[in-house]
Amino acid sequence: MTRCATLTAGAWLGSLLPMALAHAAPAASTTNATKDGPKRVIVAGGALTEIVYALGAQSRVIANDLTSLYPEAASKLPKIGYLRTLSAEGVLSLHPDLLLAGAEAGPPNVLSQIEAAGVPVQHFRHGYTAELVRENIRGVANALKIGDDGTRVAARFTAEWMQVRDTVETRYGIARRPRVLFILGHTGNQVMVAGQDTAADAMLAYAGAENALRGFSGYRALSAEAAVAAQPDVLLTTTTGPSPVDPAASLLAQPGLANTPAGRAGRVVSFDALYLLGFGPRLPQAVADLAKRVHAV
Template sequence: MNRPIDARGAARRALLITSTALAAGAWLGTRVAVAQPNVTTPAAPGKNGPKRVVVAGGALTEIVYALGAQDRMIANDLTSLYPEAATRLPKIGYLRTLSAEGVLSLRPDLLLAGAEAGPPNVLSQIAAAGVPVERFVHGYSAERVLDNIRAVATALRVPHDGTRVASRFTADWLRARDEIEQRYGIARRPRVLFILGHTGNQVMVAGHDTAAHAMLAYAGAQNALRGFTGYRPLTAEAAVAAQPDVLLTTTTGPTPTDPAATLLAQPGLANTPAGRAKRVVSFDALYLLGFGPRLPQAVADLARRVHAA
């Protein structure tokens, strides 16, 4: 939900400039394309905003908590894993495979639907039943996170909390940006291979236009794989040819297996510079790829770990 820049726009303009510089700067590699929002929102009921909110998207759940409006959230989806209190709310299933009947049975007066929420026909059915649906779009940038914070605050009718959270996010982001530039701005950018799936027989790796690619650029690293968008399977030959310095992967919740051991057992990965040196870095998936309010901390942590590795 975009609005014209007003008196509050100075911080936003600064964020936009620095965010663009990070994504497009020479030492940070390629640009990160950001889709423009296309959000349509019916008016929420009641003077003080919606009281029964359902959220489909882990990053949106984090924003609701950051705004201090968690008492309005009656349910969320299976990707809503932070903060811990969010995991104890009723679940509407996985955000890509929502059920209109399941959501409507909760009698919500607002659905916050993340970019991956769907299927689209289910969201349309929910809206047709009279439930306002706030839809968000893809975008892997600090500017998009700031837009989402303000959009959620507007939908919940808590503008002052939106200003507070947006200001804090902006300050944290500028601080993280400056720290990364000062520490690693002239350093060699490590080649990092991001691996999405590291179980079973198929390893999926990230190309351009992915959250992982954007995070690596912000952290002053470079994606070891180029020439494609999205995710694709990795062959042993491609892994060796990529010559990564670091292997990066994610976990979701407690895992009984060691990500490093699992990755290095995959064909080809053990024969890379990262594999021979056992340089494997792992993060919680929502923290690393969620592009929520914790983005500044996640980028700073990623930079420290991949450069140290």
């Protein structure tokens, strides 16, 4: 029988990663923005939105982008569109006093227009490391002028990260590394898989697993022949919100995938995309959950 493991709360690590959801102080007037920090913040990037909530500064956020789906309250805020195709007019119409822009936010000329209109834009770097997550936590906190909260949340994140890394090494360090094929897109006849220099490749390494396809960077289309040759033990994919399509059934209907060791055994693991690939404050728990599932073969 096909086993599709869908994301659940991190029962393995119990109380890890408590999200700091304390309400920040009510918004002050624009004249206090310089002294007390910005009060009308727009966030472009799901991981940055998570950081704002972890800092307890969510009351300052007036809008975010379509990738900002966690926590649930963030998904209900006004949206400025997809972070790669922002509109200067749409952002400026909300009269923000700060835009937090993830590495993929753009286009660049739109961000330049927003800055030229007098709205500060805080840019964040791209990468797939715990250190970058810590840097972004501190960067968001400094932009909001709540540096002490940033120090506290970054320290908590570091402790959780070290605990998870130690746990993964202890439990799976001497075990055989399962070969995992990460599939980004699996609609119709198009299957896109992850190579090196991707969030998926980094996550598999942190979880003590092996990316079944290497030797190229980024994502590329997968042929049936390449799928069989990769010999994955596990098929890994992501979802975004509720879907009427069973990820396992969809993947196993693709040419080649059903004839892999993973396909024949029905070993398909599915996670929420932002949780698995977002590299936000939930990174330690995501690595823990991923390790638990891909090693259960």
